[in-house]
Amino acid sequence: MAYGVNLTGMTLKNAIITAAGPWAGSAEGIQRCIDAGAAAVITETICLEERQRISPRLFMKDQQLFNTMLYSNLHLEEWERVLDQIDRKDAKIICSIWGTSASEMAYLGKKLENMGADALEISLSAPIGSRNKLVGYHSPDAEAFIRALVDTVNIPVMAKLSYDSASSPDFLKNLENAGVSAFSAIDALKGLLGVDLENRRVLMPTYGGYTGTNIRPVSLAMTAMLRQYSQLPIVSSGGVLCYEHVLEFLMLGATAVQLASAIQLQGYDVISSIISAMETWMESHGYNSVDDIRGVALASLRPFEDIVPRSLVASLIEPCACTDCHICEQSCIKGAITRNDDCTIAINSLRCDGCGLCVERCPKKIIKLRWR
Secondary structure, three states: OOOOEEEOOEEEOOOEEEOOOHHHOOHHHHHHHHHOOOOEEEOOOEOOOOOOOOOOOEEEEOOEEEEOOOOOOOOHHHHHHHHHHOOOOOOEEEEEEOOOOHHHHHHHHHHHHHOOOOEEEEEOOOOOOOOOHHHHOOOOOHHHHHHHHHHHOOOOEEEEEOHHHHOOHHHHHHHHHHOOOEEEEOOOEEEOOOEEOOOOEEOOOOOEEEEOHHHHHHHHHHHHHHHHHOOOOEEEOOOOOOHHHHHHHHHOOOOEEEEOHHHHHHOOHHHHHHHHHHHHHHHHOOOOOHHHOOOOOHHHOOOHHHOOOOOEEEEEOOOOOOOOOOHHHHHOOOOOEEEOOOOOEEEOOOOOOOOOHHHHHOOOOOEEEEEO
């Protein structure tokens, strides 16, 4: 069964797009994304001139992944050769671009359109450390940049949004007025891995783009907010590591979903694995189209003021006599959970205010909230 989507007039065979990054910085890398089944591949961000690579440029601790690479290290002419070498099959090529002026952006866009790009993704900001303020912050000329690009090319232009820009209705409206066809969100967050306390040094040489599974809750919220602020298509990104994550974004209104750190951490085969698992889930649940699930979770998302207060308290589903686990006790700042002499847990409903943290943290899942 086919689960294709329509993105700004482009027919995609599925909802999976590979994001801009080093996995799509060469003909070989782009081809591997295509061969793995991606419906579209976004190139590494292209500038007029090649950019140096620093080493090391990837930093990781636990599930925290940081990237200190800004742009492609290939110049524009080399990208023409890259795009010529690709067997596109039924995939679309979206070129990620960055320019320092409206005229440069327009020139880049037209050149890449002539090279065969199916669409463009304009990078509006980057979380990497740089003296160039246009790199680290949103330019006040962003609308002019996009308008110049849109007026020059005849292919869709998608704006890659940071957390800040995705949460600004006024900025989004300016981008819409400038003619963007879709939003992709969110870009990596700005972050630092930490500090070496003994040597009084940071653990990475500059700010990096913070990616990976830990930013997914932020990106989920931005997808829901974008759907509420705008009717333009949304291509979600940020911490997507499995098919369940893809489905979450689609149910919050995304048209398609970008894979990034999943490829970095698991290799190109993760693309086909996620596509296959997602299609299997859709079929097993009787869905014939991605449209059947797009945005279905939004109805359950309400403003804080509309939530009706409920008088709930924690209670045990079954007796608990954990001898080594003190998680629920430690979680209760109201002192409603205590341990008896026989090591069983007791919950004082008069002290409990129903916050629910003990329910969330109990490793045995034997605490629930009930009506007072």
